[in-house]
Every structure is written in C-alpha cells, then in structure tokens.
Amino acid sequence: MTSAAVALDDVTVRFGDYTAVENVSFEVPEGAFLSIVGPSGCGKSTLLNLISGLGGPASGTVHNAILAGDRRIGYMFQRDLLLDWRTVTQNVALGLEAQGTPRRAARAKSAELLPTYGLEGFESFYPCQLSGGMRQRAAFARTMSTEPALLLLDEPFSALDYQTKLKLEAELLLVFRRSGGTAVMVTHDIDEAVAVSDVVLVMSGRPGRIAAVHEVPFAATGLPPVEVREAEGFGHYVRTIWQEIES
Amino acid sequence: MTTDQELSRPPAPGPQALGRRRARKQDAAGRRHRSIAVAIVLDVVLLVIGLAAWQFAVDAGSVSSLLYGSPELIWQTVVRGIGSGGMISDAITTALEALVGFVIGNVIGATVGVGLWYSRLVEQMLRPVIAFLGATPIAALAPIIIVWAGTGVSSKVTMSAASVVVTALVLAFDGARGTDPLQIRMLRSMGAPTWRIFRLLVLPSSVTSICGGLRLTAGLALIGAIIGEFISSDSGLGHAILIAGSLYDVPTVLANLIVVGLLSLALLGAVGRLERLILRWRFLALSGG
Secondary structure, rough: OOEEEEEEEEEEEEEEEEEEEEEEEEEOOOOOOEEEEEEOOOOOHHHHHHHHOOOOOOEEEEEEHHHOOOOOOEEOOOOOOOOOOOOOOHHHHHHHHHOOOOHHHHHHHHHHHHHHHHHOOOOOOOOHOOOHHHHHHHHHHHHHHHOEEEEEEEEEOOOOOHHHHHHHHHHHHHHHHHHHOOEEEEEOOHHHHHHHOOOEEEEOOOOEEEEEEEOOOHHHHHHHHHHOOOOHHHHHHHHHHHHOOOO | OHHHHHHHOOOOHHHHEEEEEEHHHHHHHHHHHHHHHHHHHHHHHHHHHHHHHHHHHHHOOOOHHHEEEEEEEHHHHHHHHHHHHHHHHHHHHHHHHHHHHHHHHHHHHHHHHHHHHHHHHHHHHHHHHHHHHHOOHHHHHHHHHHHHHHHHHHHHHHHHHHHHHHHHHHHHHHHHHOHHHHHHHHHHHHOHHHHHHHHHHHHHHHHHHHHHHHHHHHHHHHHHHHHHHHHHHOOOOOHHHHHHOOOHHHHHHHHHHHHHHHHHHHHHHHHHHHHHHHHHHHHHHHHHO
C-alpha cells in the first residue's frame, strides 16, 4: 500500500451545462479495495469511466498507474454480458481469446479456472440454462481470467437476490483479494461497501462531491460477509454513511 | 435451474434428478409430437375434402375442367410427367438453379451485410443503393439479365441470386448492427482489436438474423429462377408452366405449380434443419434443457 494505483486530483466533469462531478480528489493505494457509494445521479459511474480512461475531465487530472504501466484492467458490470452462444467454459475463455490467446489454450485455462469460481459441473451449460448467480460467477471468472491488476466494478451484484449476493461477495471478492489486485467498486448498497472495502468514499449528489471518506477495517479481517455484518461497529459505519448520504 | 441450485453448491445433478429431467423432457417432446401429428391429420382431411369437392363439381358439370382443371386430370399429368421423366428433369433443373442462386445470393448478401459493420462511411454510401435495389422488382431486371448472362442456366441462377441478395444483406447488416454495444466495449477493454471483436462477437451475433434471412429468401430464390425461365428457357418448371399456359393446358400448369410448391417446402425444410444445427444453443433454451 505504498504507491497510488489511481489518483484523481481536483477533478470536475461537465456534460454540457450539467456538472456531473465537481472538485473530486482521491487516491486508491495499490492493493486496496475502494468503494464509492452515493445516491443515484451523483456521478459514481462517471468516476469509474474516468478511471478507465473513457472520457476526460473538464479540469483536474486523472492518473491511472495501471493504464500507464500497460497493465490489465478488468470490468464487472451489473449485466453479466455473457455470450449466449458460448458455453460457460467458452465464455470464461473469452477474456483470454480477446487478448489473442489461441482458442484451445484459452479454453484449457478456462476449464482449470472454473472450480475456483464455483462453476464445476456447469462447463458445458449455455447462459440461458443458468441462474443469475451462476451467470455472474461466470462473468467474474471471465474477468479474472485475464489477471487484471485493477478491477472496476459497477454495481456488480445489484441484480441478484440477497442470499446469492452475500455468497458471491464472500467467494468472489475473497478470490480477488487473494490475487492482491486493486479494485474500485461503485454501489448504492452501503452494507456491501462497508463489508468488502478498505476505503468507502461517500458522494453527495448534483453535482457529485465527496462528502466523506471512511477507512473500514472489516474486509481486512477476512471474515465472511455474513459474519462481518455482525461485527462490532459495522452498524455504526452503515448508519454514519447513511446519514452522510441523506444530508 | 433456480436458486436452489445456486445455494446447494455441488451442482453435478444426481442420477435421480437427471432421470426426472429426462422424463420431463420426453414428456414435453411427446406432447409436441402428438400435436404435430394431429395438425398433419387435419391438413390431410381438409385437403381430401377440398379435392373431392373440386372433382365432384367438375364431374357434375358445374365447373369447367378446361378452364380450371380437375384433381383427376392433374394427377394424370403428374403420372405422365414422372413416367416420361420430363417433369422430374424440369424439377431438377429449377431446383438446381434456385439452390445455386440461393447460396450465391446469401453468401454475397451476408458477407457484404456483416462487412458493412466495419465501415460507417461505406455503409452510408451504400445505403441509398441498397434501398434502390431493394425497391426494384427483380422481375423488371429479368430482360437485361438475360441479355447479360445469356439464355442458359447462368441467367436463371443470376435472377435467383439477385432476388435473394438484398434481403440477405439487409438482415445480416441489421444483425451485425444489433450487436450489444456493452459487449463490444467489454471486449475492447479486454484488449481485443476491431477485427477480433468482429470475429468473436459481431459475426456470431449476426448469425441469428442471417438464419432468418435464409428462411425468408428460400422462396425468393425459387421465384427468381422461375421468372428467369419465363423470360427465356428450354427447360425447368417455369418453362413447362409457360408452354402449358400458352396451350391453355390448365392441368399441366397446376401440376407443375404443385411441384414448385413442393420444391419450396423442401428448401424451407432444409433451411430449418440447418438453422437448428447452427443455432443449437437457442433450441436448447427453448426445450428448457
């Protein structure tokens, strides 16, 4: 946690007359998990786009050491974006094939990865045969197959039911933590942010500004998300952040 | 495949579950087969009633068989035509013309249509041309095509391909353009260059519409070939229909028309099989595998 993987300095973004994000500065240390929470329309996704290099700020600077160092960025969206005509193995292999790995090697690697993401037994299933949770597992495996140094997550679990979501948080994010990568997640779920992050950035809306920054200790304990939610002080953080968003 | 599978993780379905699923599948398949069988029986019954009524009206003298033919006369023409081999060789000629035209038209149409995804400029340049060609009745082109391609088989193949190509092109292009932009963005973020995005995503995304194009153009290919034969030919079903028509031989016209219909059905059937093969993942979803 020495150097910053991503650093935003006094960034403002405008779309025409509309100011989406104003005077935002923050750093994501290498290896940290940072979440951005806030009401809808507060510019959360705009920040994610900035970090990934889509669109520039009207003023201020965005530095992405991962992009600059030509290392890989992985994305997870709310939609799993699986290709309907590919089986689970083939979908997971897509990330490698996109980078130019020969098809056979990519699929062999993909087949090796599946058990890590709880997909064993589903190798030859098509997406239409899978539940939402299984689809998201496959999407996550596809993203992770390229071994990204920076993971950008845009409400990755918000389309899932509560139980599935907790399970996926526990398994998938732990896999990611073990890989030592850096992550930035946008979410409107305060519970989720407090449970899985090292740092929670609270945004207020219209125009999007940083309302507060919290260093959160719970994810580092390595406890499963269900137990983390029972941990002492968890509720306090959630209530505090809730009030900061409300005000 | 719902939440219970998600929660009880070791997902390899036990033998019992597999058996149950297979039984359910067979049950559904059985129901589908039965309803198809009923439909076929009803079709045949209606056909027989219609033909009987027609024959009866002709026999009773209330309908002129000279003007409208009769099932009996048509049957005799078919038997004679098959016996002499003339009808069969006509059918083969037309079928080959239509098939070759169908393949050429679809290959060109789909290739260009999907390829237009690559260049917005070329697409916009070609847009009015495509609209113009699409609005032109191909039959009106027949005389020139005969001039260009001669009176032999190649002019019929050209006619057939020309009837197919624009429809195939438009559908393939729509398919390519309909590629999910977020999926394109995802592949791009994974480091795929445009041609690889094309191969991994755009091309397979278009396959569904290309298959739709195959189904739509099967009949068009046959129409094109027959129009070509109408203009100038010495064989083929269109030729036989034209000659018989000029001789007021109504039963022969109708008999050949029936063969045209059968050819069209055969072509559609083949396309359907091909589609099931190519879009296997889709039919898996429908059968609830």
